[in-house]
Amino acid sequence: MPAIVVIGAQWGDEGKGKATDILGSQVQWVVRYQGGNNAGHTVVLPDGQDYALHLIPSGILTPGTKNVIGNGVVVDPGVLLDELSALEARGVDTSGLLISADAHLIMPYHVAMDKVTERFLGKAKIGTTGRGIGPAYQDKVARVGVRVADILDEKILHQKVEAALAYKNQVLVKVYNRRALDVDEVVDTVLAYGRKFAHRIADTRLLLNKALEAGESILLEGSQGTLLDVDHGTYPFVTSSNPTAGGAAVGSGIGPTKITRVIGILKAYTTRVGSGPFPTELLDAMGEHLRKTGGEVGVTTGRPRRCGWFDAVIGRYAVRVNGITDFFLTKLDVLSGLETVPVCVGYEVDGRRIDDMPMTQTDVHHAVPVYEELPGWFEDISACRTFDDLPANARAYVHRIEELTGAPVSAIGVGPGRDETITRDV
Numbered sequence: 066m067p068a069i070v071v072i073g074a075q076w077g078d079e080g081k082g083k084a085t086d087i088l089g090s091q092v093q094w095v096v097r098y099q100g101g102n103n104a105g106h107t108v109v110l111p112d113g114q115d116y117a118l119h120l121i122p123s124g125i126l127t128p129g130t131k132n133v134i135g136n137g138v139v140v141d142p143g144v145l146l147d148e149l150s151a152l153e154a155r156g157v158d159t160s161g162l163l164i165s166a167d168a169h170l171i172m173p174y175h176v177a178m179d180k181v182t183e184r185f186l187g188k189a190k191i192g193t194t195g196r197g198i199g200p201a202y203q204d205k206v207a208r209v210g211v212r213v214a215d216i217l218d219e220k221i222l223h224q225k226v227e228a229a230l231a232y233k234n235q236v237l238v239k240v241y242n243r244r245a246l247d248v249d250e251v252v253d254t255v256l257a258y259g260r261k262f263a264h265r266i267a268d269t270r271l272l273l274n275k276a277l278e279a280g281e282s283i284l285l286e287g288s289q290g291t292l293l294d295v296d297h298g299t300y301p302f303v304t305s306s307n308p309t310a311g312g313a314a315v316g317s318g319i320g321p322t323k324i325t326r327v328i329g330i331l332k333a334y335t336t337r338v339g340s341g342p343f344p345t346e347l348l349d350a351m352g353e354h355l356r357k358t359g360g361e362v363g364v365t366t367g368r369p370r371r372c373g374w375f376d377a378v379i380g381r382y383a384v385r386v387n388g389i390t391d392f393f394l395t396k397l398d399v400l401s402g403l404e405t406v407p408v409c410v411g412y413e414v415d416g417r418r419i420d421d422m423p424m425t426q427t428d429v430h431h432a433v434p435v436y437e438e439l440p441g442w443f444e445d446i447s448a449c450r451t452f453d454d455l456p457a458n459a460r461a462y463v464h465r466i467e468e469l470t471g472a473p474v475s476a477i478g479v480g481p482g483r484d485e486t487i488t489r490d491v
Contacts, residue, residue: 072330072389073291100198101138121145121148133273134165174246179200274320302341327389335375339368345434378419392467398447439458
């Protein structure tokens with residue numbers, strides 16, 4: 066049985082939570098493989114209840130599904146416990162959630178460093194969420210990070226925190242004029258949190274591979290999106306991990322040959338949160354229309370998302386770097402009521418036509434979209450449940466996206482609810 070990856074094919078916020086929630090009933094495990102609480106998924110159940118998830122996989126809302134926070138995730142202990150408490154208060158069974166012993170912890174000093182660094186950068190800031198994600202990944206790569214398993218050994222935890230603060234306190238005090246953090250206070254805080262989820266810590270790498278050997282299916286869920294990947298995104302305006310499909314193998318401990326399907330989540334238009342280039346961004350009334358109609362506000366940050374037309378250049382790029390087998394196209398209903406719907410089919414950079422992602426940062430910033438105008442539709446499509454139910458122009462829009470990106474669309478979101486979805490055989 067397969068391991069399936071669900072990956073954002075744009076700059077994140079494409080609707081991965083809904084896709085994972087729908088697929089959750091078909092798999093036994095759902096694994097979050099990278100990122101931290103700098104991302105969020107919104108899931109709307111058939112009864113109208115909506116849930117905002119930040120660290121916990123979307124499969125938590127499917128009874129009987131086992132959920133894993135993988136080794137590639139950075140975990141803020143306080144946020145994790147708050148999210149668990151909020152779910153349990155609403156009657157959600159969280160007993161099936163496990164946490165990789167090798168996942169790294171976001172420590173109080175990571176949050177402090179993140180916030181002061183962004184303020185110091187001023188206009189040159191990256192646009193981070195200030196939640197300590199980047200500094201936690203920095204420590205991981207520098208081999209001075211604190212892992213989830215370390216809360217099971219107070220001596221090791223104390224040694225690691227003491228070594229980290231010997232340097233970080235110097236920076237906080239002497240560079241940023243902030244208060245030094247106390248080693249014992251940090252250790253005590255983390256241990257107090259850790260005691261509440263120690264029973265969830267496991268060798269998830271072993272468990273997931275045994276599950277595959279036993280014939281069970283696993284859904285691997287990323288956060289953010291392809292263009293925010295630290296290697297393949299619009300660097301430096303990216304996240305600090307690898308949300309692309311290759312990161313699923315690294316962040317879960319499942320070998321790449323066991324991944325049989327990569328589903329790209331693609332919004333019918335394009336959005337972005339934070340700083341960085343965005344060729345199709347609309348800074349006019351139409352951009353505001355997409356923002357309001359699509360409810361484009363960050364689940365985690367509460368920041369309004371930047372909005373623009375569909376960009377086939379990044380769609381093609383996502384297919385290439387992820388090996389996408391098929392797309393789940395979300396929020397097609399948001400485009401209803403428009404006389405025409407422009408689609409970006411290429412870029413013009415300094416007088417040159419480019420049909421693929423520009424190679425340099427300068428060219429990405431200078432890219433001007435080349436549009437193709439497609440006829441719109443005025444019908445309300447939220448009640449459509451088959452592809453043939455859609456208006457002819459909406460079907461033509463989907464077909465054109467398939468042609469431009471090079472991958473078939475296997476599912477279409479026509480509303481926020483779990484049941485407001487069209488599935489297709491492709």
